[in-house]
Amino acid sequence: MGPEELQDFTGDVMENATSVAEEILKKQMTQQLVSALEVCARCGICAESCHYYASEPEMKHIPATRGEALRRVYRALFDPIGRIFPKWVGASKLTEEELNVWVEMAFARCTLCERCTLNCPMGVDTAAMMQTVRKILTATGKAPEILVQLVDAAIERGKNPELYREFFLEQVAELEKELQEMTGDPKAHIPVEKVGAKIMCVPLSGTHTILPAAHIMHKAGMDWTLSLFEAANYGVFLGDITRAKEVAQRIVDEAKRLAVKDIVIVECGHAYTALRWEAPKWFGGPFPFRIRSCIEMIDELIATKRIEVDPSANSEPITYHDSCNLARKGGLLEEPRRILASVAQDFREMVPNRHENYCCGGGAGLVAVEEWRDIRLKAGRMKADQIRATGARIVATSCDNCRLQITDLAEHYSLDVKVMSLAELVVRALVKKERDAPLPLMTQEDKAHISPMQKG
Ligand code: SF4
Numbered sequence: 406m407g408p409e410e411l412q413d414f415t416g417d418v419m420e421n422a423t424s425v426a427e428e429i430l431k432k433q434m435t436q437q438l439v440s441a442l443e444v445c446a447r448c449g450i451c452a453e454s455c456h457y458y459a460s461e462p463e464m465k466h467i468p469a470t471r472g473e474a475l476r477r478v479y480r481a482l483f484d485p486i487g488r489i490f491p492k493w494v495g496a497s498k499l500t501e502e503e504l505n506v507w508v509e510m511a512f513a514r515c516t517l518c519e520r521c522t523l524n525c526p527m528g529v530d531t532a533a534m535m536q537t538v539r540k541i542l543t544a545t546g547k548a549p550e551i552l553v554q555l556v557d558a559a560i561e562r563g564k565n566p567e568l569y570r571e572f573f574l575e576q577v578a579e580l581e582k583e584l585q586e587m588t589g590d591p592k593a594h595i596p597v598e599k600v601g602a603k604i605m606c607v608p609l610s611g612t613h614t615i616l617p618a619a620h621i622m623h624k625a626g627m628d629w630t631l632s633l634f635e636a637a638n639y640g641v642f643l644g645d646i647t648r649a650k651e652v653a654q655r656i657v658d659e660a661k662r663l664a665v666k667d668i669v670i671v672e673c674g675h676a677y678t679a680l681r682w683e684a685p686k687w688f689g690g691p692f693p694f695r696i697r698s699c700i701e702m703i704d705e706l707i708a709t710k711r712i713e714v715d716p717s718a719n720s721e722p723i724t725y726h727d728s729c730n731l732a733r734k735g736g737l738l739e740e741p742r743r744i745l746a747s748v749a750q751d752f753r754e755m756v757p758n759r760h761e762n763y764c765c766g767g768g769a770g771l772v773a774v775e776e777w778r779d780i781r782l783k784a785g786r787m788k789a790d791q792i793r794a795t796g797a798r799i800v801a802t803s804c805d806n807c808r809l810q811i812t813d814l815a816e817h818y819s820l821d822v823k824v825m826s827l828a829e830l831v832v833r834a835l836v837k838k839e840r841d842a843p844l845p846l847m848t849q850e851d852k853a854h855i856s857p858m859q860k861g
């Protein structure tokens with residue numbers, strides 16, 4: 406379905422939600438979705454791989470149960486036997502009541518983390534099925550209102566940047582003062598709309614995402630500029646590619662206007678995955694600039710000695726929570742570990758970790774929906790147990806959603822931990838003396854420390 410068609414459906418919403426939903430489903434039948442709907446062997450292996458089931462072992466928390474909800478409707482629409490003898494094949498027509506049940510199933514009880522897909526012997530992509538359900542619910546006006554509001558506000562900001570530019574520049578001027586205090590350098594500067602800068606840094610809303618990155622780039626003497634727009638893209642959580650593309654368009658247009666070479670996204674899982682891996686598909690090809698996470702940049706700055714760090718600044722035991730988007734979906738597995746090896750004295754892995762790490766329970770927009778707070782706190786029990794077992798006093802993570810969720814988990818499960826971003830830990834470890842020698846050139850040995858992704 407093209408974006409315009411989806412919008413047409415959105416306009417149709419309240420008339421007949423079930424027939425709109427069925428039409429959307431018919432037009433979503435990609436090879437990926439058909440495979441997910443057709444090949445489940447009902448083995449149940451996926452159960453333990455899902456943090457919902459691991460935290461609360463109930464039938465409704467088994468990934469295959471979620472998939473089955475969509476399969477019943479699929480069989481009623483596409484299986485010739487299902488159309489005539491629905492009970493024989495477990496087919497059922499979609500009802501308004503079922504659609505309402507789907508809202509919690511797809512938005513509150515699946516964070517699209519893909520851990521079940523990784524562990525399924527058939528590779529059944531439950532997240533793709535739940536993303537399709539989200540798309541249907543968005544188009545039928547049933548998506549959580551807060552997610553819709555957040556994405557619409559981001560789009561509005563892109564249409565009228567002049568309305569808030571002055572306010573934004575005032576905020577940046579205040580931040581710059583803080584940066585000067587942090588760095589001890591009265592000339593420390595946060596550039597905005599700098600044409601020809603090498604890097605455009607795209608923050609999230611909140612100074613905690615801007616200041617550490619600004620501090621590190623200032624210390625490394627980088628040529629950069631701060632984006633007018635925030636990186637978060639709630640369109641992907643809605644399964645609404647039209648709106649997700651509009652959110653990304655603001656950043657893409659700004660990067661082209663300023664002719665930057667790299668976009669660097671601050672520590673945010675979904676924003677990185679959306680812009681780096683999904684957006685080129687929405688826009689029909691690669692961009693004329695590189696897209697990187699700031700953890701790739703920091704890893705490179707440490708490896709090439711453009712910043713000096715002292716691990717004794719972080720002497721407390723530290724563990725790292727892999728964001729599903731950055732690690733399992735984005736492939737950033739070793740970069741955070743190399744950073745931590747440089748800036749922390751006592752790093753302790755959670756088990757399991759890297760691509761096998763459990764979701765924290767707050768992903769895919771769930772952390773923004775206050776009425777489902779209890780659901781996400783229960784689903785995070787597995788993560789809380791993992792953290793407790795490490796004995797760490799600091800949980801580092803590279804995603805702001807994870808940070809919010811783990812902060813809530815720490816309170817709810819009485820974990821004696823502080824949650825910090827990698828950039829914050831790096832800032833703590835920055836060697837205070839001013840650099841007095843020219844930046845060293847990259848050696849072959851340095852290059853060996855950089856991942857293939859960075860080289861690309
Ligand atoms: S989704 Fe995969 S692991 Fe789960 S029951 Fe189906 S085949 Fe088995």
Ligand code: SF4
Binds near residue numbers: 471519520521522532
């Ligand atoms: S994608 Fe993640 S949250 Fe959703 S069913 Fe699979 S393991 Fe559970």
